[in-house]
Amino acid sequence: MATFNVNAKEVKVDVEPEMPLLWVLRDELGLTGTKYGCGISVCGACTVHIDGEPVRSCVLPNSAAVGKKITTIEGLSQDSSHPIQKAWVQLQVPQCGYCQSGMIMAAAALLKSKKQPTDADIEEAMTNICRCGTYVRVRDAIHAAAKLAA
């Protein structure tokens, strides 16, 4: 049994230590907001926060997350009130939406480390793939969220 702290709750799961955290979240804990996109840490759809840092959970053995604070999209806020979520609705960012949990978690982490990110900061931090091409709005919404949070 491994004990995880997910969205401020302690949960015990009986899994092999090498199973990537993504599949513990999705298939063992039913937290399906975090998505599988590539399985090789390239697309970012599986991004969660571990101790506040953005991490691609599809290649992270779950054993590496034991004893750390894991936050998924479901735990980012209780009521979609995080500035990133608000800006995302305001600017109507998502299209198909499949990549957006990861996109939002990456953006929230960026906003935490940089209160007023520049375009260059955004370009550097936001490497998640969105096939619908929501990038124009992602960029604008991060700036909008920075204003909301200020």
Next chain:
Amino acid sequence: MKPNMNAARRSFLLKSAAVSGGLLVGFRLPGIAVAAEEAKKGVEVTHWIMIHPDDSIAIRIARSELGQGSFTGLAQLVVEELEADWSKVRPEYADVNEHIKRKRVWGGMSTGGSRSIRDSQEYLRKAGAAAREMLVAAAAQKLEVPAAELSVANGVITHKASGRSVRFGQVAATAAEFEVPKEPKLKDPKDWKVIGKSLPRFDIPEKVNGQQIYAADMRLPGMLHASVAQVPVFGGKLKGYDEAKIKGMRGVKKVVAADDWVAVVADNWWRAHQALKAMPIEWDGGEHTKVSSESIKQFLRTGIEAGDVPVARKDGDVDAAMKSAAKVVEAEFYAPYLNHSTMEPQTATALAKDDSIEVWVGTQNGEATIAAASEAAGVPLENVIVHKMHAGGGFGRRGPHQEYTRQAVKIAQSMPGTPVRLQWSREEDMQQGRYRPVAMVKLRGGLDQNGNWIAWNVRQADQSILSTVDLGPNIRVKDGVDPIGTRVFSDNPYAVPNFRNEYAMRNTHVPPGFWRAVAHTHNPFFRECFIDELAHAAGKDPYQFRRPLLEKKTKDLGVLDAVAKAAAWEKPVKAGLQRGIAVVDGYGSFTAAVVELAVKDKAIQVERVIVAIDSGYVVNPDAVKAQIESGIIWALSALMHEEITIKDGRVEQTNFADYPVLRLAHTPKVESLIVPSGGFWGGIGEPPMIAVIPAACNAIFAATGKRPRSLPLKHEGFSYA
């Protein structure tokens, strides 16, 4: 309006029978009295509109939500005429099983070809208007006043003279008893209040908090997960596999095999996939194991060099005009296979029970899904329940091709009573696509002494999609010509007096599919870059060269002028930049683009992309803007990065690492020009991208003096700065 005495109408009263997916199914049999319990639940006032006593309204949506906004845009069309209170409206999928049982009452369900709005706008607006008339008739009866004295707004019907009013929910049950008017009066477009408004999309709130349930997120009691391996050489067979090697692996429940695939079922998808990777599998590649991208190119070349080939269009006498030309320009182009790479890999969940089957899937065509599930399961359509889920990207991948649905059904049937969720790995999704076909063209253009374009010969060597899929009698291969493959040439809007479009079909074993914008992805690149080349040969400005040739095509000209104006084309471009222009129509809309960029040592900095679109009417301007942004990213991605190559008969690429797509860092400034001229309904999902690739290539020529002839540009040493 007379009450309809036909008891069958009552049967349209749906009861809210929640099944495992939480969707509405079930219907009342004719002649059975309406139970009080059911009356609380709402009635159908036309099959598109379900009105509840609390005034909440469900609008049935037959097309699929892929993120393009169909749930919102299609509801806007109904509500415009219904005069309902928008805040009380929610869209829901029209049930596919009901659709079959009710003789396709919701019309087409296919969500492709940018058709959702343009194909259904009339019957949706009529449904809204018909329902409004029925509600008004019911209100007139209740208030005992003439219908003509009633007015409707925001879901309330008012009798002004007496100051009395009733809400939709109060009269819906009576309204449902009336016959549906066949030709209800529609509003004049100038009176629209809902159509043309940027209403927020219904699907967005659940897409920012992880609550949106995609097919990949289906969770049912006792559900298992499956990962599949399909024969990597298309057309090959499964020869054997060694199940013993994965015996005892944790969580593994079963191995299911078919002619050309094998799947492992486990209690967790990762475990299923690990076991699948660990299991030795032998394939029989069949007759195509020697095919390579190089051999395919040589095959296409035979189409370029062949003597007589089918002709898709012929105007005037090309050969004579070409002989008389003062100058002849000749160019060849090539475009590769491309994969959709939807962010959600192909996924379907299925549950087999006795002689019925239930599937949960993100689909672009509910009818194609139910047909595939029925066929795979060997049960009649009536016994198949399809739960349509919002798709994690579509782009044409989830339409007529439903292999994942068939596979999930087969797996589920081997374990009756157990729901199984099949999700393809990204590698499988990359290697088992339905690819944008390869294409090669040879173009010859003749100019007279004054630089007028007098002759044009187009020779296409092209893989045909319609040779592999039947979209019905209106669009089939005829006399050797695939009518989709020739688009952009056969419907060329330019006034060239002598024009011939030759088409040499060259089909390979690589399965082709409908990739967003289909032939409008590569044919505009060929055509519009060639026209740029002709303009230069004629010593004319590429914008001015096009204008007289489009004199009679006022819509094409309109968008061309719009981008030229926005780019201040008459003035020199900003220092350090170069620009290109293109105009293309397709999917009922007209679009043009100007791309401004700089090239330094083969590093391309795309500074600004201007796209103008005339779709006639616009239902939701912000959704159109989003599709313009989306189309630009889609085009720039294909332009630089994307290519599927074949080696030993199979796809070489495996994942986003070797099939890179555009990322945020290379997103240019976007200028969207929505210039609706009214009077028609054009598509939006595909058109915004179609002029972008040629406009960019024309800008690259302006910057480098070299014409891109082949995509993606990375092969010519280019990258994005």
